[in-house]
Amino acid sequence: MQRVKKILNDTADVVAETVEGLVLASDGTTRLMDGHRVIVRQPSAREAGRKGKVGLLVGGGSGHEPLFSGLVGQGLADAAVCGNVFAAPSPDAIAAATQDIDDGAGVLYVYGNYAGDVMNFDMGAELAGDEDITVRNVRVRDDVAAAPKERIDDRRGIAGDLFVVKIAGSACESCDTLDEAWRITAKAEANTRSIGVAVSAGSIPETGKPTFELGDDEIEIGMGAHGEPGVSRQKIGPADAVVDQMMAALLPDLPFERGCEVALLINNLGASTMMELLIANRRIRHCLDQAGVGVHRTEIGHFLTTQEMAGYSITLLKLDDELKHHLDAPARSVAYSRG
Amino acid sequence: MQRVKKILNDTADVVAETVEGLVLASDGTTRLMDGHRVIVRQPSAREAGRKGKVGLLVGGGSGHEPLFSGLVGQGLADAAVCGNVFAAPSPDAIAAATQDIDDGAGVLYVYGNYAGDVMNFDMGAELAGDEDITVRNVRVRDDVAAAPKERIDDRRGIAGDLFVVKIAGSACESCDTLDEAWRITAKAEANTRSIGVAVSAGSIPETGKPTFELGDDEIEIGMGAHGEPGVSRQKIGPADAVVDQMMAALLPDLPFERGCEVALLINNLGASTMMELLIANRRIRHCLDQAGVGVHRTEIGHFLTTQEMAGYSITLLKLDDELKHHLDAPARSVAYSRG
Missing domain, CATH: 3.30.1180.20 (Dihydroxyacetone kinase; domain 2)
Known part of the structure; x- marks a missing residue:
C-alpha cells in the first residue's frame, strides 16, 4: 500500500519539529524546556506576579495536535509534556516539568487514562516527590464506548480532555490549594x-x-x-x-x-x-x-x-x-x- | 469511483442544515433571517446600544466552513450570506441582509474576488441602493498564484479573508463613517x-x-x-x-x-x-x-x-x-x- 501523502521532513523528526512549530505559533507566550519536549508558559505565573500558584501539568502522546501542547497559556496549563506519536511522555520529562512549574503549592496532573500515561505520570510524580513536591492526578475517562460504566477506570480519555483542562486551568489559577483545585477538576472529569x-x-x-x-x-x-x-x-x-x-x-x-x-x-x-x-x-x-x-x-x-x-x-x-x-x-x- | 464517505443526511439539504447547525453552535449570538440563508448577529449592534454603526456584511459560497458564516459576532461581521456549495449567494439574499443590518451609516461588503460573487454582491448593492442604503466593497484578492501582480483584479480571495474580515469588523465597530471603515479595510486587503x-x-x-x-x-x-x-x-x-x-x-x-x-x-x-x-x-x-x-x-x-x-x-x-x-x-x- 502507498504511504499516506503528507508534507513532512524526515519522519524521525516529526515530534521535535511539531513542538518547535507550536512554540513559535504561541508568539512568545510559551518556551521549550532545555533537554525535554516540554512546552512551558512564558512568562511563568510567578514571573507574571502570581506567587504560589498551584501548577497545572498536562500531556500525553503526540499526534493529537492541538492537544495537549496547544493548551499551555494564561488560564490553562503551565506546561505540557509531549511524548512520541501515540506514546506516553517519559517520567524524566514529567518530573523535570513538575519541578519547573512548582512554586510551592504543588502540581496537578491532568491526562488521559491510558496505561502508559498512568505509569509514566506516576513515576514522574514519584521523582518529583523526592524533591518534596506534592502532586495530585485527574485522569480523564470520558469515552463511554471504551468500557461499561461499572469499570469506569478502564475507560480512556478522548476529547473531554479539553473541558477538564480548561476547568483545571481556571481552578489552578484561582484556588489557594492543590486540594481545592483537584476537587473542582475531579468534579469536571466525573461529569x-x-x-x-x-x-x-x-x-x-x-x-x-x-x-x-x-x-x-x-x-x-x-x-x-x-x-x-x-x-x-x-x-x-x-x-x-x-x-x-x-x-x-x-x-x-x-x-x-x-x-x-x-x-x-x-x-x-x-x-x-x-x-x-x-x-x-x-x-x-x-x-x-x-x-x-x-x-x-x-x-x-x-x-x-x-x-x-x-x-x-x-x-x-x-x-x-x-x-x-x-x-x-x-x-x-x-x-x-x-x- | 466510490463516493467520498461523509456523514450527511439528504445531500440536497447540506447547506440548509449547515446553516442551521452554525446558528445553534453560536449559543444565541446569531439568528437566521426569515426566508434567506443569512446569519445575523444577535442582539444586533443597535439592540446592544450601539446606534448608527457601520454595517459589515460578508459572504460567499458554502462548503468553506467555518468561513464566512462562522465570523458573525461581536467585533466581526453583522451578517453573513451563504450561497450554495461553491456558488455565490443570491442578490436577493444580499439585499435583504443589507437592509436588515443597515442602521443609517451604510454597509461595507467584504467577500472573495470571484466573478459570481462580484456580480451578485453588485446586484445586491443596487437593490439596496433603491432603499437609499450606501454600500462600499472590499474584494479580497490575496492569492498570489491566481494571476500576476499586474493583473491583481484577476486574483482570487482565499484564507486572507480572515484577516480582512477581522480588521473590517473592528473598523466597522469603531469608525464613525463607512468611508473610514472602508479605508482601513481596503488597506488591510491591499497588504x-x-x-x-x-x-x-x-x-x-x-x-x-x-x-x-x-x-x-x-x-x-x-x-x-x-x-x-x-x-x-x-x-x-x-x-x-x-x-x-x-x-x-x-x-x-x-x-x-x-x-x-x-x-x-x-x-x-x-x-x-x-x-x-x-x-x-x-x-x-x-x-x-x-x-x-x-x-x-x-x-x-x-x-x-x-x-x-x-x-x-x-x-x-x-x-x-x-x-x-x-x-x-x-x-x-x-x-x-x-x-
Missing part, C-alpha cells in the same frame, strides 16, 4: 462523557500506514483516539441516525437528566468537514431538547485529533454554577482562546 | 498575500466526487479554494522545500520588506494534520527571519476550508499601528474568538 464515530483511519507519520481499515460504506461507533476498536462497525447511515445512536449511548451514561445544563463539544478527529459537524450539531441539539437538557456553551472544531482520521466525537459536560464559572473564565493559548 | 498547496482534493457533497485528481506522489502549489489549477504540479518534496518555494512566491509579491511586521496565518484546507502545519510554521519563521520580517501574531488552524481537501495556505498581512490595533481588538464568534 464529562464522550463518544466518537470514525469514518476512516489516521496514519502514523513514521510508517505512513493507516492504523485500521474500514469498508467504503462503513463507519465505526466508539473508535478510540488511537484507532482502538469501538462498539459497533456498521453501514454508514444518515447523519441524524448516526447522531441518535451516539446520543442514546451518551445521555443515560452519566446520566444527563432532564433540567440539567451542559457544555457541548463536537470535536473533529481530523479530516471530516466542518459541514458534517454542523449538520450533526442540529441533531444533537434536537436530542438534547427532547431530553430536556440545556446547552450553556458549544465548542466545535479540531481539539483532539488522531492525525487525518475522518470522524468526530460528541462530548457533554454537566455543569453546576462552580463548573460554569471556571469554564467561562478567560483563557489564551494557541488552541483555545476565549473571554 | 494581504496568500499562497496554498494542495495534497489531495476535496469533494462536493452533492456529487461525492473529488474536484480534481493528484498522483500518489504529487502536490500542487497555488491551487485555488475550489480546486482551481495552481502554478506548479510537482513531486512531493520535504516540507522545508515546499515552504521555501511558497515563501519565495509570497515575500517579493507585496513586497514584504526587511524590517516590516506581519500577521501570519497558516490555514488548514481541510484534512491535513495540525502536525504538518506546525512543521511548516518552523520553516516559515526561518524564512521570515532570513528576510528580516517580524511576526506580531500567528493564527493556525481551520478557517477557510475546501471540504476535505488536504493541504494548507500561508497568508501574510503587513501591519502598521492602525492595522495592528484593529487586528488585536476583541472579537467573538463561532470560528474566531480572541481578546
